[in-house]
Amino acid sequence: MTAAILAAAMALDALLGEPKWLWSRAPHPAVLMGRLVEAFDQSLNRGDARRLAGIITVSALSALAIALGLLIQSLPLGWLWSLLLTAILLAQRSLTEHVTAVADALRISLSEGRHAVSMIVGRDPDQLDEPAVARAAIESAAENLSDGVIAPAFWFLIAGLPGILAYKIINTADSMIGHRTERHEDFGWASARLDDVLNYIPARLTALLIALTTKLSALKTATQDGPKHRSVNAGWPEAAMAAALGLSLSGPRAYGGEMTDDPPMNATGTRDATPGDITAAVGVLWRVWAVTLAVVCVVALF
Template sequence: MTFSLLGDRPEQLLAILVVEALLGYPEALHRRVPHPVVWAGRLISKLDRTWNAGSEAAQKWAGVGTVTLLVALTVIIGAALEAALTGWLGWAVIILLGTTGLAQRSLYLHVRKIVLSLKQGDIVETREYLSMIVGRDTDDLNDRGIASAATESLAESFCDGIVAPAFWFLVAGLPGLFVFKAISTGDSQIGHLDDRYRHFGWAAARCDDVMNFVPARIAGLLICIAGMGGWRIMLRDARKHLSPNAGWSEAAMAGALHVQMGGGATYDGEWIARATLGEGERPRPSDLTRALAIYLRACLLLWLVIGGLIWVL
């Protein structure tokens, strides 16, 4: 018997995960039709230019308005699409639309590119690849610094690029998925603590924290299972992270690899003190390879969990 609150979403989600892993978002398509996240980013940039001004209170309310507008638009679009897409063809279109919200394939390919570049010894090229997935400055990083930053990004992105969007699709279908991606995009663009966004980006950052709260802990759990360890470090160190959520998957990965991650880093020329996660030495390039294998197993575990839901329900 199908659980009415979930409907066909478990079956759709499993199909989305499989199709996205196989196809991703093809570059040829991206050149013709920009990824939906690009559209959300353009809207946020426009609102930033026009609304982010005035007193601190005015900036904060403008930020709340920005998030409210993003949520309203994405809910309307998602709900309208689900209402219009019926039958087997509609089911297939929902699956294709759902794949735009996940990043299993693109994250794997990008980190694999970093791994291969490290093996070839091209440190300059590797730094360029790394800069595409991390916010910190990469110009002065050596091979261990690159491996550490890439491993942290891989672990964190497993949550906000895969587990969280899958979770919100399961909970609320396309509207839930679209809202999560819009909020995540808003957090990445304006959810910073610098002078420009401290107040305007406050609402986006807090909403992102709320939406990632449950998925972050699920992601940490999956990484520990996939890595056959890391529980003690995750439970001990997750809350040391500056983010209330990112520490769960990062600490789990550090524990599974028996390495130490985190620590201070430079962002836009400014040194930011951060707690360390885990024990042992800093990750080597070989540890990044191991992290990528854990990531793949964790993705497969997520598939199995969704498959289990389908079987049980």
């Protein structure tokens, strides 16, 4: 029944996305998770034993998420609440909308494109030219396909509602405290490492799905270039998407005014990225979603 619930949740997410009328009146579960992570950060991220405090934080967050998932599943109509919450925690529709918004804005003007892409990436947008804005949107599409769609679906299929809730809260923690800053170097270590573990299989599965829905040679590019990325996981879907579109992604980028020396994904893709490439990337997102849904339905049947 877990697979059947997941299939229905994927369809519901794709159909409705994140209704503004609802989340303008109530806090999104991701927002609540963020507040919980922030509370742990404010209360425990101090003193000399910050790495231990971070391990305690990750353990507590995971335990709370699993306990909540088990409680919801045990309620009357637990399958329905699981379906609705899972649909909320999946991000296929919202991801495609945000990425499409960058293409639409970039077709109007560079400044509009910079503003739109700043909503979905952490790099400095002010110095980006049109191809760089397009590349940033496509990179975000590839990475968030793994983090926001395939990984949550994978962990729901493995462990039901407790699995997806635990994944999402650790992923949220990583996005908030997992960066290597002076404040979070030690405290965020556990969340960053656990997030790497939880995304290890989904990231590579995402690269495989991109290759299966575009061209198989994209998987070879992912296996060659993915390990070069500074992230143990993000490079795999990025490299696969780069090869699928015939572009070069990643490479040196500016964060907080400082340039990185990241290697390119699919260095043979030398042409400039365009708004049309963003649209093509969104098409890949939907093809991967469709194949994933088909696989989940087959699992549900058998």
